């Protein structure tokens with residue numbers, strides 16, 4: 131059965147009489163990396179804290195693998211692994227000792243599973259070294275090993291690449307993709323860094339001021355066929371395109387025109403313009419970035 135691993139239905143949260151989360155709906159499916167994107171203060175951490183049971187919603191329903199947090203807390207929580215704040219580690223112990231200590235609290239975790247997870251997170255070479263000698267990226271991976279050692283269906287990560295260098299971020303991205311197919315799980319990842327979400331997530335929800343303002347597949351959001359023409363007479367070209375195909379374009383200046391061509395064929399459009407006396411210097415296809423989208427949707431809330 132294709133039951134969502136996570137469902138938020140009209141979830142609201144009031145803190146000190148202020149509505150921080152204003153009725154949000156989110157569904158995360160099986161084997162999906164889902165990005166939760168928004169500027170500082172939008173409500174990401176508050177939402178994640180509700181999902182992992184650290185705080186309660188004021189109203190609405192949260193279900194994990196079909197279990198409601200309110201009515202079936204223990205069963206729901208068994209399906210979640212998370213890193214909300216920095217993972218707590220014993221620095222004077224090795225990575226392996228940390229994992230063994232953590233696993234001793236759960237008799238179902240075998241030594242074989244510990245070895246398996248160390249391999250998956252790519253720490254085999256350093257697992258006997260003290261955690262105090264680990265880089266931030268290695269600590270992060272050990273934290274993930276700890277969070278998913280008991281095979282949850284959903285891993286939740288709050289701004290996980292904060293402080294990582296570019297190569298650490300790249301390795302981290304690869305690890306997340308690997309987890310989805312090797313561990314057969316889903317990942318919910320919050321971030322205010324657009325490029326991070328863009329490259330790793332299947333779908334995103336954009337939150338601004340406690341409201342979800344857009345949920346869609348990343349590829350739908352990014353590839354909307356924007357075109358920029360640099361040509362001899364933009365006004366005339368714009369009129370021609372409108373008369374021929376009802377295609378709306380925007381005249382930027384005498385020589386520059388932009389527009390979204392949807393399903394039209396760009397070569398056909400260009401041939402038509404040339405045939406009608408327009409000289410084309412160059413044509414550039416432009417994919418919308420999440421940043422542009424975000425600015426359009428929120429009219430300027432800060433996000434990087």
Ligand SMILES: Nc1ncnc2c1ncn2[C@@H]1O[C@H](COP(=O)(O)OP(=O)(O)OP(=O)(O)O)[C@@H](O)[C@H]1O
Pocket residue numbers: 145146150168169170171172173174175176177322
């Ligand atoms: N315990 C609290 N008491 C009062 N206000 C709070 C509390 N927790 C959160 N808020 C407010 O709720 C809003 C959302 O905060 P939240 O931490 O969820 O945002 P965020 O999207 O995670 O931002 P950041 O990326 O900065 O962590 C903010 O305006 C914050 O000040």
